[in-house]
Amino acid sequence: MVNLIQASKISVSRQGNRILENVSIGVGKHDFLTVIGPNGAGKSMLLKCLMGFYMPDTGEIRKMAGLRIGYVPQNFAPENSMPISVRRFLGLRRKTETAVLETVVEETGILTMLDRPLFSLSGGERQRVLLARSLLDNPHLLVLDEPAQNLDISGQLAFYKLIEKIFKERKVSILMVSHDLHLVMASTNEVICLFHHVCCSGEPQIVAKDPEFISLFGEDMATMMAAYHHSHDHVHHNTHSHEP
Amino acid sequence: MIMSITILIAMNLEPFLINAILAGVAVAIITGVMGCFVVWRRMAYFGDSLAHSALLGVALGFAVGIALNVGIIIICSVFALLLLWLQQKKVLATDTLLGILAHSALSLGMVTISVMGRRIDLHSILFGDILTITRPELWWIYIGGAIVIIMLLMNWSSLVLMTLQEDLAQAEGVRVFLCNLLLMFLMTLVVAVSIRSVGILLISSLLIIPAATARQLARSPEGMAIIASLFGVTSVGLGIYFSFILDTPSGPTIVALAASLFTLSTIYLQGIRKK
Numbered sequence: 225m226v227n228l229i230q231a232s233k234i235s236v237s238r239q240g241n242r243i244l245e246n247v248s249i250g251v252g253k254h255d256f257l258t259v260i261g262p263n264g265a266g267k268s269m270l271l272k273c274l275m276g277f278y279m280p281d282t283g284e285i286r287k288m289a290g291l292r293i294g295y296v297p298q299n300f301a302p303e304n305s306m307p308i309s310v311r312r313f314l315g316l317r318r319k320t321e322t323a324v325l326e327t328v329v330e331e332t333g334i335l336t337m338l339d340r341p342l343f344s345l346s347g348g349e350r351q352r353v354l355l356a357r358s359l360l361d362n363p364h365l366l367v368l369d370e371p372a373q374n375l376d377i378s379g380q381l382a383f384y385k386l387i388e389k390i391f392k393e394r395k396v397s398i399l400m401v402s403h404d405l406h407l408v409m410a411s412t413n414e415v416i417c418l419f420h421h422v423c424c425s426g427e428p429q430i431v432a433k434d435p436e437f438i439s440l441f442g443e444d445m446a447t448m449m450a451a452y453h454h455s456h457d458h459v460h461h462n463t464h465s466h467e468p
Numbered sequence: 469m470i471m472s473i474t475i476l477i478a479m480n481l482e483p484f485l486i487n488a489i490l491a492g493v494a495v496a497i498i499t500g501v502m503g504c505f506v507v508w509r510r511m512a513y514f515g516d517s518l519a520h521s522a523l524l525g526v527a528l529g530f531a532v533g534i535a536l537n538v539g540i541i542i543i544c545s546v547f548a549l550l551l552l553w554l555q556q557k558k559v560l561a562t563d564t565l566l567g568i569l570a571h572s573a574l575s576l577g578m579v580t581i582s583v584m585g586r587r588i589d590l591h592s593i594l595f596g597d598i599l600t601i602t603r604p605e606l607w608w609i610y611i612g613g614a615i616v617i618i619m620l621l622m623n624w625s626s627l628v629l630m631t632l633q634e635d636l637a638q639a640e641g642v643r644v645f646l647c648n649l650l651l652m653f654l655m656t657l658v659v660a661v662s663i664r665s666v667g668i669l670l671i672s673s674l675l676i677i678p679a680a681t682a683r684q685l686a687r688s689p690e691g692m693a694i695i696a697s698l699f700g701v702t703s704v705g706l707g708i709y710f711s712f713i714l715d716t717p718s719g720p721t722i723v724a725l726a727a728s729l730f731t732l733s734t735i736y737l738q739g740i741r742k743k
Contacts, residue, residue, distance in 0.1 A: 309687070
């Protein structure tokens with residue numbers, strides 16, 4: 225099957241630092257891909273290359289003709305210096321039919337927020353509004369960059385449940401950067417473990433057994449994911465903090 | 469426009485007062501709308517620095533014998549591009565860079581003007597002298613101002629979205645880099661057309677104070693721009709009047725009135741909220 229989007233052997237350097245090295249990744253129809261990796265591993269850069277913000281130095285990116293991408297960015301913190309309602313924010317730069325808007329509002333449960341000022345929303349509400357905006361265009365592919373980063377644990381659970389629901393009901397493809405692999409495992413059908421290069425990839429249970437995964441995330445994470453132990457058979461040269 | 473001129477002439481005002489009012493109203497509308505972006509995007513210090521660098525532009529204008537506005541636009545654009553370039557290099561924090569560039573340009577401007585030995589009314593450049601604005605200068609303000617307003621309106625939604633979240637805007641097809649450049653260029657235009665009215669040192673306050681006053685009343689980005697312009701027009705109108713009868717410098721008088729309006733509306737709104 226032809227992929228919606230396919231990156232082949234892309235490399236990116238910035239200020240002499242290799243950020244992405246020979247990374248290949250493809251998202252097919254109704255795929256749920258989760259990219260994990262330590263901070264500074266190039267995850268956001270990978271998403272931004274796929275979305276066409278930057279051209280990779282080498283390698284190529286192919287997109288299906290007419291591909292519509294919905295994007296949920298990292299760090300959305302509107303300030304109260306700008307007075308703007310949620311409704312107006314959803315309507316910025318686009319004309320949406322009322323029926324489409326109503327469906328999306330219903331789907332993401334943001335009806336009661338529509339007339340509130342954008343800056344007054346809580347973290348979880350804000351993410352739902354962003355998700356709603358990304359759905360207005362009826363996308364084939366949702367790209368989410370650490371969407372539950374600043375939420376508390378119940379907020380994270382609720383948000384991932386919502387994503388799962390959308391994934392199942394809309395039959396979209398999802399490409400997500402997330403650290404909360406244990407929370408999205410049920411839906412994820414492929415995990416890509418990134419540390420400048422693709423360390424390992426595959427089904428979550430299989431990735432959890434991969435020595436590279438264990439050396440990046442530690443035994444605890446691996447145990448949590450697969451209840452499986454594995455001895456290190458190689459050591460990463462880069463020092464970096466292990467993230468939860 | 470023509471109607472308001474007719475009304476003003478009918479009121480039997482001195483021509484210089486008519487010019488001052490026509491200039492003031494235009495400058496207030498321009499800075500009111502642009503000021504919203506300054507407040508939203510935290511460009512206050514940038515605007516201030518740009519205005520400081522304008523003195524070098526004035527000096528250049530005198531030295532080369534070109535119109536002062538052209539000199540100001542050239543120097544401010546160079547300043548903005550230099551800043552953009554240094555920001556990309558990430559050598560120093562932006563506010564440090566601004567501090568260095570702004571005051572170097574201001575000092576260089578002062579030195580150049582002194583060396584040329586030209587007698588310039590420095591006071592009116594620093595604090596504005598709206599009562600001596602001439603017809604050709606008025607044209608500058610209206611043409612420059614029209615460009616600013618039209619460009620902002622044409623790109624309004626993109627600029628607002630980009631201000632809220634730059635990556636989101638880029639993902640949805642906004643050319644973020646160009647929009648940033650556009651905002652910088654429009655700021656240089658705003659500085660160039662406002663200098664004669666409020667002076668180099670006070671331009672940023674005319675950008676910030678009316679917008680900040682409007683923020684408390686507005687419920688949409690457009691509403692804030694309109695209310696800010698109205699506050700600006702009121703401040704400038706009253707400012708010209710008091711500057712004329714009290715013989716005070718126009719810039720500080722206008723800004724003092726804008727600050728009074730801000731204070732009054734803040735106290736009033738706080739009072740309402742408590743009830």
